[in-house]
Amino acid sequence: MPWFAPNDMSKRSLILPIAAAFLISAAVAGYAIQGAAGVFLFPLAIISATLCLGITWFIVDCVVTYQRHAARVAQVRARVSRLSTAELQEIAATPSHPDFGFAFVALARRGIQAKPELKSLLDMLVSSDASVRGRGLSYLFAFYPQVRFQNGASSSDSPEIWRERISRMAPVPTASATEPPRVDCNLMQ
Numbered sequence: 001m002p003w004f005a006p007n008d009m010s011k012r013s014l015i016l017p018i019a020a021a022f023l024i025s026a027a028v029a030g031y032a033i034q035g036a037a038g039v040f041l042f043p044l045a046i047i048s049a050t051l052c053l054g055i056t057w058f059i060v061d062c063v064v065t066y067q068r069h070a071a072r073v074a075q076v077r078a079r080v081s082r083l084s085t086a087e088l089q090e091i092a093a094t095p096s097h098p099d100f101g102f103a104f105v106a107l108a109r110r111g112i113q114a115k116p117e118l119k120s121l122l123d124m125l126v127s128s129d130a131s132v133r134g135r136g137l138s139y140l141f142a143f144y145p146q147v148r149f150q151n152g153a154s155s156s157d158s159p160e161i162w163r164e165r166i167s168r169m170a171p172v173p174t175a176s177a178t179e180p181p182r183v184d185c186n187l188m189q
Contacts, residue, residue: 080106095120095139096132115143125162130155
């Protein structure tokens, strides 16, 4: 186990005294080398160097993370672009598939309109995983903007609440015959 465990408060509380001892020893070394001015300059130099190293480390980490992510996205995009149209349509019909977004974009580049079925998106809303419910809500709002839920409906709501909301869904006729029917899911009664 490392000396610094995030959940161990007794070891975490040692960081401040160790840092203070380090700065005091730097002040003593500064006094021995430069006299009174070194008492302030050495700790200041150490703090500045630590800050610069921390910022540099953060920037390097951001660049490396971005490059890795971009390479991964390029790999997935290349793999999905090699799939046949039928395979892409099959993936696009399954919004819970990890490559759903990539398949949707690949079909759009080929000039094919793909839209998942409303039932498949509603099935995502009753998942036990909140992140799947969140993706389902996002897709639902993107592909079926006429579907509205009450204010405060969230992916953090339990699957049972979503089942109840979905069971109460009823199509509401719209004024225009060219618009798709609006689905009213308002449970505020």
